[in-house]
Amino acid sequence: MTTTHLPGSERGKYMRYDTAVILKRFYLCEKELVISQAGWIPGIPFFDMKTLLPKILWEDAMTANALRERVFELRFPSRILEVGSDQSLIELIQMSRSAPNALAFLSVLAKVFKPALMRAYETYLSLADNIGDGPTYRFLNLAVEEKQRQMKEINQVIEREMAISDQADIDLANQWTAEISQRLKKLGDIGLDSPQVVDPITQSLPVFAPLEIPQRDQRFTNLRFYWPDNIDSSFPYGEGIQLQLRSAVSHLNEIWAVENAGHVLFSFAEELGWEFIYDAARWVYDESRHCRMGYERLRSWGFAEKELPLGTYIYDSCAGQDPIYRLGMLFYFESKNIGKKLDRIKNFENMNDRTSQHDMDFDWADETIHTSYGKTWLSAALKKRGQDPDDYTDIKNVCEQIVRRSVQTATADEKAQITAIANQMIAKVSS
Known part of the structure; x- marks a missing residue:
């Protein structure tokens, strides 16, 4: 046949x-x-x-x-x-x-x-x-x-x-x-066929929203301000060993940026769409790498978690605010501090601290990307609100104001506590 x-x-x-x-x-x-x-x-x-x-x-x-x-x-x-x-x-x-x-x-x-x-x-x-x-x-x-x-x-x-x-x-x-x-x-699980037809979900649950005050690991010293110069302008940023230590603590405390970037991704996901989500996912990841940079350096210098201060004041300052100010806060701090990082890289090179130099070098590269993210998506959010997408003045001013208000609420006890912690850390690595 x-x-x-x-x-x-x-x-x-x-x-x-x-x-x-x-x-x-x-x-x-x-x-x-x-x-x-x-x-x-x-x-x-x-x-x-x-x-x-x-x-x-x-x-x-x-x-x-x-x-x-x-x-x-x-x-x-x-x-x-x-x-x-x-x-x-x-x-x-x-x-x-x-x-x-x-x-x-x-x-x-x-x-x-x-x-x-x-x-x-x-x-x-x-x-x-x-x-x-x-x-x-x-x-x-x-x-x-x-x-x-x-x-x-x-x-x-x-x-x-x-x-x-x-x-x-x-x-x-x-x-x-x-x-x-x-x-x-x-x-019918997540599979190659469409889900089975079932009754709509009617269970009454609280509407999920990211926390406005973050949860923190109790193995660390948790407070609002993570270094005396957050609230005391007379406390020097420092040179030499103190600069190495201060830089590592600053990196560790980019944990606020990890949390804030997560909040921002969730809050603007529907409004700004997939391209934003994709960029924001990288932003969250980068901030977590910076946090781990500081953690690993501090641990390598002999610090236990309980000796390490984790602050919340920048994240807390946005509580109750329109999430656009959380986005603005990320952009504001990225653009504000990026120039200082090049000086830090040179300082660490002169100290022959290759690890701190390496971390700051990669941090700088990330921040240049983040500045672009900030401009792109802050502009998009402003445009969605019917505002001038090229004018960040009001956002920047509000971000400065809410952080300043947070700093102004620092108590004498808080100042004494973080100063004692910082001095103990400096003494430990200086001995």
Whole structure:
């Protein structure tokens, strides 16, 4: 018998549009998880996690961006990314932000959503075509590797913190994780097919918003002002050893910028869209690297966490303000201090302190990028509000005023406390 056609194969399972529909679902999930992780940074007390989550959400943003661009390639010329039938899945991710505590949020992240996405990526890779859809193969294989590592890192923090947490907090975390997991199962998991049709989420939960006053790790010395010169102009920034120490403490205290950048990403995600989220994810990650720079230098000089001051006054000063001032605060401090960093780099070179020089050198490079972010997105936010997108004067003035008001509330006890801490630190490294 003569055949009229040659046989096909499994390689032709998913056509171009089918692939775009699946990758669009993956993108939407990654995007919502980036927003969730950013919004929770101020509410996470654990220092290791507060400085690790920015890297994780940046990796997720890189994956999301690759997914998004691939969808546009496959749907060319259309650049529409509607939620459509994935609405119930996206609503569940958004609902999960209202976790009762940080352990609950992290547990859902590491035990529910990240495993679900990893399974979905692995399933897709096993069925899709690595010739026709070769570009997707590269970044999804990387995403699988990153998810595996992320889950391990987050679970390690969860296990350590649960060992010293109140049982009530642990119970809340376990209950929340079980509930979100069950809801995801009813939807059919995150997969290659559209979520199952289920009743809309009607559970009444508090509307999630990033904390206005951040949670901090009790292993450190937590106060409002992290060095005497924050509130005492007569206390010198210092030279030599004191400059090395002051610079490291300043880097450590960019933890406020980590928290603030997370708050900003969450607050403007819907208003400014994906391109902003993508830049802001990098901004959050960079600030966390600067924080870790200071931490690692201080630890290498023999300081224990309890000897290290973590201040909150810059972050606190924005409490209750329009989030545009948090964005302005990041931009203001980036542009204000960038010129000083070149002098610091030269000073550390003269001291033969290669580590401080190295850290400040990379910091300077990051800050030049951040200044561009600040101009671009502050202008976009002002334009959205019907204001002159090129005039930052009012924003800058308000930022200066609210920080000044915060400094003016410093008490004699606060001044004495941070002065004693600073002098003890200087004495320790000078002996």
